[in-house]
Amino acid sequence: MSSLNTINKITFKQKMEMYKKRKGSLAVRMLVKLSALITFAVLIYIVLFILINGVGHLNAEFFSFNYTTENVSVIPAVINTLVIIVISLVISIPIGILSAVFLVEYAKRGSKIVNLIRITAETLSGIPSIVYGLFGMLFFVNTLKMGYSMISGGLTLAIMILPLIMRTTEEALISVPDTYREASFGLGAGTLRTVFRVILPASLPGILAGVILSIGRIIGESAALMYTSGTVAQIATNVMDSGRTLAIHMYLLASEGLYTDQAYATAVVLLVVAILINMSSQTISKRIIRKG
């Protein structure tokens, strides 16, 4: 490709001559660049607007431990969010990893059961969060009588992030070279030992990147939690308590219209978390590429 480029290298002047003859091409070129500019500008605008207008509203009161209607503190919501993250991950990481191992290492490729699992995982990842919320309300809250609680919300989100963890783990497992497997089998290890001692450790960074993305989805989720973990503004002291997460806190502040300043501040917190999560998952995937 690079040699081709040097042969075809034309000066700016020649390029302009060519475009003079082909006005349509020039217009299309402009449109392409304009679109990329729009995409980039929209993102920068959203991020900068919220950061610049919101940073000023971050103050000690907003981060006080106890929620009152005066300070509408964000801390209880942060703690509840962490609880939900832990519950969902504890359930979905083992199930997600084990199912990915089954799909990649055990099942015959293209068998009916593998296709069925693939199709259902794809279906799960396409279901909108409000439908998860409805299901969580019908199943966990009402049928299993867990009520509006951390555990109902956590279980609902565990199902929601399961396909994401499955897919990223699957990709990580597939990217482990077959020579690893052959070497392990050659040394006399069984499939089980090979999976746990050789393949999973080698695919750890990929799995981790998937987990980080899942954390991002949990933090940003609101529709699935409104009617499962509820909207109580206090810290949930045990898993059967109801409590709002950060995203729901943000929604309630913004839609009530009384707390615009605090809504700005919460938006800053959510945005900074989203940026951090993005950066860390990217750093990890870059490391994988470098290693591979």
Place this chain on the structure above:
Amino acid sequence: MKIRENVMKYVFFLAALVSVAAVLLICIFLFANGVPAMAKIGVFDFLLGKEWKPSDIPPLFGILPMILGSVYVTAGALILGVPIGLLTAVYMSRYCPKKIYGFLRMAVDLLAGIPSVVYGFFGIIILVPFVRNTFGGNGISILTACILLGIMILPTIISVSESAINAVSSNYYEGALALGATKESSIFKVVLPAAKSGILAGVVLGIGRAIGETMAVLMVVGNQARMPKGILQGVRTLTTNIVAEMGYAADLHREALIATGVVLFVFVLIINVIFSIIKNGGKNR
């Protein structure tokens, strides 16, 4: 040793069946709670009824306004999001200097990572006044939701289209260039047609995201349960119908909301099937 291998094999298998069980459970619970309500209201009265008045006597549960609301908002989001997203994908795949690529990639990933409530807040603060001042009306409208959703589906469209464009063999592109075509006609007349099915799959995925989006839409679309009257008027979508009223609904009203969820779920399943047909069709070729 042998026993442990066999036992673990079944453990892996059982774990893999969890996602199958989850889909089954979701289907069973949604349908079991929603379908009887549809039968009670009457399937045609429910799907094609133009009035949603749950507190009237007798109550009216027609969700046609919400179905149309979802369709309009999604269509508007596609009109805005698909061209910009596709052209951005072309830029990233064929024009972008290597140095900028990293930034752009990160920008697209971040667009996908911003929570929908933050988008919704941005919509309230910026887009609503913008639409009010530029186009008139009170700003809380179908158009506002379209712009916001158009932004929100960009990362989906860009990522899927970009990988579809990258998957086209470079022979096509170089062949067209060698025949004297400009870079632009090589891309738009040769590469993009070859990447058609991948791009289409991205658009379908974008439809799925737009139709299922709840909180951001709820915050800017006004949520009036009436037939859409114009793009500067408010409307209600299937998703916002559920969140807005579930908090206080009881009895048949509550079941009608779950039935709304069933309709949404069926829409999404159809979109999923279309997506996998397009994707697999592209693979076989």
